[in-house]
Amino acid sequence: MYLAGVVLANSEYRHELESDLEPFKGLLLGLFFISVGASINFQLIGTRPVMITGLVASVMLIKFVVLFMTVKLFKSADYN
Numbered sequence: 001m002y003l004a005g006v007v008l009a010n011s012e013y014r015h016e017l018e019s020d021l022e023p024f025k026g027l028l029l030g031l032f033f034i035s036v037g038a039s040i041n042f043q044l045i046g047t048r049p050v051m052i053t054g055l056v057a058s059v060m061l062i063k064f065v066v067l068f069m070t071v072k073l074f075k076s077a078d079y080n
Helices: 002-009 014-038 042-047 049-073
Strands: none
Touching: 002 014, 042 049
16 A cells, blocks of 8 residues: 555656545544554553653653754854
8 A cells, every 4th residue: 555655656646646635634644643542552551661761761862862963063153
């Protein structure tokens, strides 16, 4: 299914597909988040809260460091 979407997104019918799917965008996005939420394993979170919290904090720290370094690297002289 994903591959079909990629192929169609690069075709000459791209704009027609986008306009046809626009009314369903919110519905499909909601369906995606509901399915992701329904697949959460709450038992795992309950049995290993320290590990889950540590992993989430680690990912947030890595994201912060990457964003901080990106800002420092590409900082414009106008924003001193």
